[in-house]
Amino acid sequence: MRRLLVATLATALTLAGTGVAAQAAPAPAAPGIGDAYYPDYGNGGYDVSHYDIRLRYTPSTDRLTGTTTILATATQDLSRFNLDFVLDVSSVLVNNRPAAFSRQGDHELVVTPARTVAAGGALTVVVQYSGVPSSKVAAGYTAWIRTPDGALAVGEPEIAWWWYPSNDHPADKATFDVSVSVPDGLEAISNGVQPRPPVRETLGYTRWSWRSLKPQATYLTFLTVGQYDITQDTTADGSPVYNAYSQLLSPDLRDAAQASVERTAEVTDWESTVFGPFPFEARGGVVAPPDTLTFALENQTRPNYSAGFFRRGSNTYVVAHENAHQWFGDSVSVRTWQNIWLNEGFASYAEWLWSEKNDEGTAQEIFDYVYSSYPDDAAIWTTAPADPGVAQLFGDAVYDRGALTLHQLRLAVGDDDFFEIVRTWVAQKKYGNATTAEFTALAEKISGKDLDALFQAWLYTPSKPALASVAAHSAKAAPVAPKSWATINRTHQLLGEH
Template sequence: MRRLLVATLATALTLAGSAIPAQAAPAPGGAGLGDEYFPDYGNGGYDVSHYDVRLRYYPDDDRLTGTTTILATATQDLSSFHLDFVLDVASVKVNNRPAAFSREGDHELVVTPSRAVTRGGAMTVVVQYSGVPSNKVAGGITAWVRTPDGALAVGQPEEAWWWFPSNDHPSDKATFDVSVAVPDGVEVVSNGVMPRNPAREILGWTRWSWRSIHPQATYLAFLAIGQYEITRDTTADGQQVINAYSDLLTPAFEDAAKASVERTAEVVDWESGLFGPYPFEARGGVVAPPDTLTFALETQTRSVYSSGFFRSGSNTSVVVHENAHQWFGDSVSVDRWKEIWLNEGFATYAEWLWSEEQGEGTAQELFDYLYASKDADFWTVAPAAPGASEIFGDAVYDRGAMTLHQLRNTIGDQDFFELLRTWVSEHRYGDANTVEFTTLAEKISGQQLDELFDAWLYTPAKPAVPGAAALTAAAAPKAPRSLAGIQQTHDLLRARH
């Protein structure tokens, strides 16, 4: 009897043990997040909470040296992980221990810690590096722009690779501290607030420090280094308003730029009335030196503009567009690059709403003109699935805005503007996608909207519009006064890659 009990117990223990899975060995993090359009952008296996970027820049030879400290949390047991970066790396430490590192492809830095990082474990990654960013090519481009008096780190969808190592995808946002030492007399402008005035460092050098206290996508972090006139103000609630204008602007460009960008605080207040409270801690803009930048970008809290936007005079349309992105694109970011109409369509529609506000053409007049005048090729691109080569194409901007106008006409102003405010409130500081937006639109309106969204967002053909049979190119309605400025704005905006 005793022998039988022992055997039975042994069998039970064996069966129980077989139900317990073996501990998985630590594995490498992915060399990309699987973005449909840019599969090797970003990295798997960890989530970043903060970047501390400390640099020294030598304008005479475009040389950059730096140390970036990354605070992150492992999302799996990690034996190694990737960072997106192209400069020359001298050393890497993970949790205060030297780590091995190697190159893979044209922008991947592979880091192997001296001991694995467990899932949920904190990672403090310190990377020391140097190089001449304008000499580095990755993805067939050099996104760092050397200027006559310094440099610009401004670009989309990739830019961080040339000045700080990162998990470079908008779905992994973090806070930032950026500190840059430059020769005395050179200015540095970046995102967020200036927590302290520029400080004299060693003889002949000044250090500029900037802080972004709300989550920010890596491509929205920027640097403008050179000779700039910096203007400062505060809003009624105490926010810093900091604008910067290249000293290389001619008087005509400078006056037109200031007549536009100095209205940023006013534009943001107006947009707050439509979209809800401004989501960030500061506001402003930067106008780059002539012939250095060919686009504008909604760099968080402080958009950067090509001087070309002001070649024909003032242009508040581009200021409206880039600041609308502070809600649509910056606070609420896309979870994949194919969703970018959620950025550009919304910012374009903000321009249409500004045109209405200024009495220069209603949104309906802008819709009618574009619907009648766009050629056949325009309608072959679906805004919600444009393809990687068309993420900055006409359809993403204009057809995206036309989609929103048709939605507004269908559900009415009350539900439409409640939808916009709810969208940015529910996804504040996070990321989102088209399905989430269309689902919310149906919830708020109480209407079934599949047919509308299928036609305007997903079908590569011109949607029918009831009562618009007469809107043809041969009998196009008169262009609203605001259209010329909007079209000039978009021609430059699309040239960013």
């Protein structure tokens, strides 16, 4: 980016006798990144490249203290900018100088540097803070989850606010270092790899360190603290696999969870043959204590799972779903939240492909069952997946109708073109952001077909699409779902799956 000079008072007017127009004065950055669904999420004026998060957490009091260092680049002449954050801030430095700061709304920290930062200039922000995360309410709730032995910082679309200041939107991804000191005997787990083993500190605390080497969205960055049993392995290509199971799990839950999550390397190896090479440096999963987390979330490199997913026994479908997100949602992230079906539709369809791979029901059989199982006036049909609205951001139209759409695309273009579309999409958008319009354009380019009518019916129209030919789709009056998939899918609906 070309560096611009900061305008001075003398150049605020047109330079006399020269005809040269003055530069605009430095301005405050926008308090939002430009998302229509969440106008005040994320921030304008800068682009983050790295977060260094250094914390101490005491579960007995739920007190967290920390220092987060943010490395960024100004994208405009910057006199003021915002961070998304709710804890109590004691100091802010910008480029090694104390900065003024104030609160605006329920999650905006407004920072005024001592000196204007020119567009293209480096921005190093150091925020020191403390607080009790579970006492902070923003966007109408508290995302931080206390557990009997620790806490979970796991959530979507917002979670960072409760433990580190950030530009909280998937359009601004960065790399991460997370270092957390917790009382001896507890584990602190986050994303990526361990650059060093846990280190015993003085006064009864142990420091755990984690590093994410690839661009990562803020909501995909997690922290889990508690008593966990940890298993470690490596994949065939040498990538570390790190799984963790709450010690509060009953033996039956623990066995079912481990029989599922320990297959993560197998599942992701198979998904790599379908979607392309695994995009990150580590794999694994974390199973939370019972009755704490109520969903599963695709945290980058290491999804977190509610124990409830394993109450009926082993469940590799949720493992396939969350790890499909490593490609769809984590590597290829939404540009705005309106495009969320690109995450959830693909992850849901990955379950159908996993069922097909294991001879537990074909994708066509699942399509027939899902299509027929919802009444004509159900929200899945009255909501357009390509623009679901905030109220239906995680509704059936995004998940199931998103998967139905992908199966219709597969039928329309054939398997060869369909899977070429999928792999090309992942390769071209790797570590970036994407929109529905970009996906549909790619599908038409690779297939050479006009797919406007298909996508209009399945993604944009708030009514139940008609099937072109009942015979062609194997539809029956009352299709019976493949038993394994149907049981798992019901669990997903009861718990909620991101």
